[in-house]
Amino acid sequence: MTPRIPKGRRLALASACMAASLVLGLGAPAAALAQTEAAYPAKPVRFLTNFPAGGPLDILGRALGEVLQKELKQPFIVDNRPGAGGNIGADLVAKSPADGYTVLLSIDSTFTINPQLYATMPFAAKDLKPLMIFSSSGLAFGTGAAVKAKTLPEFVAQAKGESVTFGSAGNGSPGHIAAEIFANATGAKITHVPYKGNAPAVLALLSGEVQAGILATPGLLPHLQAGKLHALAVTGRQRSPLLPQVPTVGELGLKDLEFEVLYLAMVPAATPEPVMQTLRTALQSALGRPEVKARLASLDMVALGETGAAAASHLDGNRERYGRIVKATGMKVD
Numbered sequence: 153m154t155p156r157i158p159k160g161r162r163l164a165l166a167s168a169c170m171a172a173s174l175v176l177g178l179g180a181p182a183a184a185l186a187q188t189e190a191a192y193p194a195k196p197v198r199f200l201t202n203f204p205a206g207g208p209l210d211i212l213g214r215a216l217g218e219v220l221q222k223e224l225k226q227p228f229i230v231d232n233r234p235g236a237g238g239n240i241g242a243d244l245v246a247k248s249p250a251d252g253y254t255v256l257l258s259i260d261s262t263f264t265i266n267p268q269l270y271a272t273m274p275f276a277a278k279d280l281k282p283l284m285i286f287s288s289s290g291l292a293f294g295t296g297a298a299v300k301a302k303t304l305p306e307f308v309a310q311a312k313g314e315s316v317t318f319g320s321a322g323n324g325s326p327g328h329i330a331a332e333i334f335a336n337a338t339g340a341k342i343t344h345v346p347y348k349g350n351a352p353a354v355l356a357l358l359s360g361e362v363q364a365g366i367l368a369t370p371g372l373l374p375h376l377q378a379g380k381l382h383a384l385a386v387t388g389r390q391r392s393p394l395l396p397q398v399p400t401v402g403e404l405g406l407k408d409l410e411f412e413v414l415y416l417a418m419v420p421a422a423t424p425e426p427v428m429q430t431l432r433t434a435l436q437s438a439l440g441r442p443e444v445k446a447r448l449a450s451l452d453m454v455a456l457g458e459t460g461a462a463a464a465s466h467l468d469g470n471r472e473r474y475g476r477i478v479k480a481t482g483m484k485v486d
Contacts, residue, residue: 192251192252192426192427192430193224193225193226193252193253193430194226195226195253196226196227196228196229196253197220197224197226197227197228197229197252197253197254197255198228198229198231198253198254198255199213199216199217199228199229199230199231199255199257200231200232200233200241200244200245200254200255200256200257201213201230201231201232201233201234201241201256201257201258202233202234202235202238202239202240202241202242202256202257202258202262203232203234203238203241203258203259203349204232204234204348204349204351205232206351207349207350207351207368208289208350208368208370208415208451208453209257209258209259209415210230210232211447211451212257212286212287212415212447212448212451212453213230213257214230215443215444215447216228216257216286216435216438216444217229217230219434219437219438219441219443219444220434220435220438223434223437223438224430224434230257234349236270236274237261237262237265237266237269237270237322237323237324237325237485238258238259238261238262238266239262239266239270239273239274239275240274241256241258242256242258242262242263242274242275242280242418243274243275245280245418245419245420246274246275246276246279246280246420247275247279248420249420250419250420250421250422250423250424251423251424251427252419252423252424252427252428252430252431254419254420255283255417255418255419255431256280256417256418256419257415257416257417258415258416258417258418259326259413259414259415259416260285260413260414260416260467260470261324261325261326261329261413261474263277263280263418263467263471264467264470264471264474265324265329265474265478266324267471268471268474268475268478268479269323269324269478269483269484269485270324270485278421279420279421280418280419280420280421281418281419281421281423282416282417282418282459282463282464282467283416283417283418283419283428283431283432283435283459284416284417284431284432284435284436284457284458284459284463285414285415285416285456285457285458285459285463285466285467286415286416286417286435286439286453286455286456286457287414287415287439287448287453287454287455287456288412288413288414288415288453288454288456289368289369289388289412289413289415289451289452289453289454290369290386290387290388290389290392290400290410290411290412290413290452291326291327291330291366291367291368291369291386291387291388291411291413292366292367292368292369292372292376292383292385292386292387292392292395292398293334293364293366293383293384293385293386293387293401294354294357294364294365294366294367294372294376294381294382294383294384295307295357295363295364295381295382295383295384296357296358296360296362296363296364296381296382297360297380297381297382298360298363299363299364299382301384302382302384303384303404304384304385304399304401304404304406305404307364307384308338308340311335311338311340311341311342312338312339312340312341314341315341315342315343316340316341316342316343316363316364317342317343317345317361317362317363317364318331318334318342318343318344318345318362318363318364318365318366319345319346319347319353319356319357319361319362319364319365319367320344320345320346320347320353320365320366320367321346321347321348321349321350321352321353321367321368322346322347322348322349323346323484323485324483324485325346326366326411326413327350327353327365327366327367328344328346328483329411329474329477329478329483330366330387330409330411331344331364331365331366332344332477332478332481332483333408333409333411333477334366334409335481336477336480336481337406337408337409338406338409345361345362350367350368350371351371353365353367354367354371354372354375357372357375357381358375358380358381366387366411368413368452369386369392369394369395369452370394370450370451370452373394373395376395383395383398384398385398385399385400385401385403385404385406385409386398386399386400386401387400387401387409387410387411387412388400388410388412389402389410392452393449393452394452412470414456414466414467414470415453416463416467417431417435419431432459435457436457439455439457
């Protein structure tokens with residue numbers, strides 16, 4: 153005969169069981185999350201770039217992806233989603249699951265220029281956070297063969313007397329704001345002509361469709377070497393190893409024209425810190441690899457590897473500077 157349990161004790165046992173079930177139920181998701189983080193990455197990771205294939209960002213992403221695939225034993229697949237100054241790709245990542253399997257590779261203009269240039273943004277700044285600023289690069293101040301000015305001071309004098317056309321890789325692109333910085337700092341008269349990427353802007357410069365462009369050095373380099381284009385200056389603080397004979401804007405007494413492009417990775421804001429740390433560690437290791445160093449040099453980039461507060465501060469500084477330029481020049485999306 154089964155002994156009877158007093159009613160009061162039955163209630164106490166039931167309450168204890170319910171409490172235990174509740175604790176176990178609440179702990180299960182946390183335990184599952186911890187297990188998932190520990191196993192990361194357990195499947196392919198998508199490097200989503202928000203600018204066209206074939207450009208510096210795309211090339212850098214593929215070089216990093218090759219190394220990370222070896223380090224973390226999972227494929228890193230580059231997926232190009234250009235458009236709207238990088239906003240389309242950034243928005244896709246902002247709305248992706250915060251699990252580390254979709255990482256945005258971008259340049260800083262999407263976050264430092266676009267919010268001040270576009271009337272509305274498809275994502276909020278709080279939706280994404282920086283994983284790392286990989287590298288930076290200056291730009292080259294190129295002119296077409298028909299331009300008579302052969303030095304930057306001569307070109308400034310020409311542009312003060314007559315409006316000159318500047319090609320760029322698109323509205324809000326680094327070349328666009330660099331041209332506006334040039335006009336604002338020197339009093340030059342410019343007409344901005346946006347193209348869909350760096351390569352079309354270089355072709356426009358070659359054909360004489362535009363007179364000048366402040367563009368990524370690698371795209372200009374073969375045409376500079378062939379004598380079809382001319383380089384007046386570079387915008388970095390130091391001379392470019394690709395163009396060692398070309399002075400910096402600072403050397404020419406135009407330090408206000410110094411300009412950099414930052415290449416960075418962003419992830420959805422809720423991405424777990426252990427997942428981010430796994431990626432950071434692998435990326436820092438990749439930046440030290442000889443093959444990645446060689447790729448950076450070929451792209452006219454300087455390795456930075458900035459993370460955390462340093463990366464956030466760097467972006468904030470650029471955002472403030474470009475905001476002043478946007479207001480002063482009345483830059484807009486054409």
